[in-house]
Structures are given as C-alpha cells and as structure tokens.
Amino acid sequence: MNTHSFLADDDQQSKQYKYVLNYTINFQEQRMNDRSESTLGDSYLRSCALKSAQQGDYTEAIALLSQLISRHPHNAVDYNNRGLIYFQSGEKQKALSDYNTALKINPNLASAYNNRANYYAACGELAAALADYDQAINFNPRHVRAWINRGITWRDLGQYEEAIENFEVALLLGQLEGHIWAERGRTYHLWGDWNCAIADYRRALTQLPSIDNSKDITGCRLRLQLKNWLNELLSESTS
Numbered sequence: 227m228n229t230h231s232f233l234a235d236d237d238q239q240s241k242q243y244k245y246v247l248n249y250t251i252n253f254q255e256q257r258m259n260d261r262s263e264s265t266l267g268d269s270y271l272r273s274c275a276l277k278s279a280q281q282g283d284y285t286e287a288i289a290l291l292s293q294l295i296s297r298h299p300h301n302a303v304d305y306n307n308r309g310l311i312y313f314q315s316g317e318k319q320k321a322l323s324d325y326n327t328a329l330k331i332n333p334n335l336a337s338a339y340n341n342r343a344n345y346y347a348a349c350g351e352l353a354a355a356l357a358d359y360d361q362a363i364n365f366n367p368r369h370v371r372a373w374i375n376r377g378i379t380w381r382d383l384g385q386y387e388e389a390i391e392n393f394e395v396a397l398l399l400g401q402l403e404g405h406i407w408a409e410r411g412r413t414y415h416l417w418g419d420w421n422c423a424i425a426d427y428r429r430a431l432t433q434l435p436s437i438d439n440s441k442d443i444t445g446c447r448l449r450l451q452l453k454n455w456l457n458e459l460l461s462e463s464t465s
Contacts, residue, residue: 268294275307282443284315302332310341313348321345336366340375347379355379370399370406378409386417404433404445408452415459427456 271290278287291308298304309324325342328335343358356379362372377392393410397403411426434449435442 268297272304272307275311279311279314280443284311287311288315300331302328302335302338305331306335306338306341309338313341313345318345318348334365336362336369336372339365340369340372343372343379344375347375347382352379352383368399370396370401373399374402374406374409377413381409381413381416386413389413390417404430405448407433408448408455411452412455415455420459420463423459424456427452427459431456 271294275287275290275294278284278290288308288311291304291311294304295301295308305324305328309321309328312318312324313321322342322345325338325345328338329342332338339358339362343355343362346352346355346358356376359372359376359379362369363376366372373392373396377389377396380386380389380392390410390413393406393413396406407426407430411423411430414420414426415423430452431449434452435445437446437449
C-alpha cells in the first residue's frame with residue numbers, strides 16, 4: 227500500500243492523512259436534515275461537534291455525537307460522523323462499527339461508504355476499499371472525495387492509468403483541485419512522467435493552504451508532503 231518510502235516519518239504521516247476526509251460533506255448532509263427537526267438543540271449539538279472535531283478535541287466531539295445518537299438511534303449520519311471522529315482519534319474498530327451501523331440504517335449513504343473505504347485502505351485491505359469507493363460513487367457520482375481516494379488506491383496498487391482516470395474525473399467536479407493536482411502529480415511522478423508531475427505539483431501549490439492555515443489541517447499536511455515529493459523529484463532529475 228505504501229508508496230511514500232523516502233522518509234519513514236513522512237511515511238507514517240502519509241498513511242494517516244493521505245485519504246481525503248469528510249467533515250464538510252457529512253455535516254452538510256445533517257444540516258439539511260436539521261431543517262425538519264422540531265427543536266434547535268440537535269442542530270446546536272452537531273455544530274458544536276463539528277467545531278470540536280475541527281479543533282482536534284475528539285473526546286468532546288465523540289461525546290456530543292454519542293448524545294445525539296442516544297436521542298436519535300436511527301440516524302445514520304450521526305453514526306457515520308462519530309465513526310469518522312473515532313477513526314481520526316485512532317479507535318479504528320469503533321469507527322468500523324459505526325460505519326457498519328450507519329450503512330445498516332441507510333444502505334445508500336455515500337459518505338459512509340467512502341469513510342469505511344478509508345478504514346479498509348488504512349488497514350491495507352485495498353480490494354475492500356475499492357469496492358466501497360465504487361459504492362460511494364454509484365450512490366453519488368459527484369462524490370469528489372471518493373473519486374480522489376479511489377485514485378490513490380489504484381496508485382497504491384501500481385495501476386497508474388486507472389488512478390489518473392479517477393483524478394481527471396474528479397477535476398471535472400470543480401472541487402478540491404489542489405488535492406487532485408497533488409495526487410495526480412504524485413501518480414505521474416511514480417509512473418515516470420516527471421514533466422507532468424512537476425506541472426501538477428506547481429499547480430497544487432497555488433491551491434493548497436499555507437502551512438499556518440489551521441482551518442484546513444488535511445490541506446496543510448498535504449502541502450508539506452507535496453514539497454517533499456517535489457524536492458524528491460528535483461533531486462532525482464539532477465542525479
């Protein structure tokens with residue numbers, strides 16, 4: 227699974243953050259549901275959970291989502307969101323359990339398939355990950371994160387042409403261009419097309435957030451990783 231072997235510490239970081247996460251999509255889905263709720267209490271709890279998750283306070287985010295689940299035990303999105311927080315906090319088996327519960331309640335929830343696929347990919351179960359990314363895209367063909375993550379998984383399998391095809395479809399959706407260019411550039415890099423790789427890396431750097439932008443932790447980490455990839459490529463080209 228691991229294609230980032232040039233530095234061990236960066237390698238561990240890439241395993242944790244290489245797949246595009248779903249805070250925005252999942253909580254937006256829930257906000258749409260909130261419109262039909264009879265009270266504002268649940269909406270407020272979800273907003274607080276999102277804020278806590280974004281600030282890295284996973285214990286508080288999990289507690290808030292658990293409170294929501296106790297109120298609404300048949301709400302698939304709350305289970306999916308709690309699973310995502312469990313995954314981020316390193317409790318992967320609890321994450322998997324919540325993803326499975328979410329999909330049992332709502333078998334059409336694309337974001338839960340994407341998140342469960344990320345779990346499988348992190349565990350090295352790439353075939354299972356691909357199957358879940360396929361399901362996420364089947365239920366929501368505009369799920370840009372699933373397209374990107376499926377491309378990364380194909381790349382990890384050495385299937386560079388399939389990976390590029392996924393990234394190119396993702397670009398058509400008009401979201402997360404910086405992430406897509408970075409991952410497509412890495413694919414070209416590993417495939418041996420250094421000119422395309424450099425072009426994509428430089429495009430990505432114009433889109434990804436600066437290192438001191440704490441609002442997009444995943445984007446900032448990808449920018450750091452991208453600079454390592456670019457330095458690696460430039461050193462290879464001069465050696």
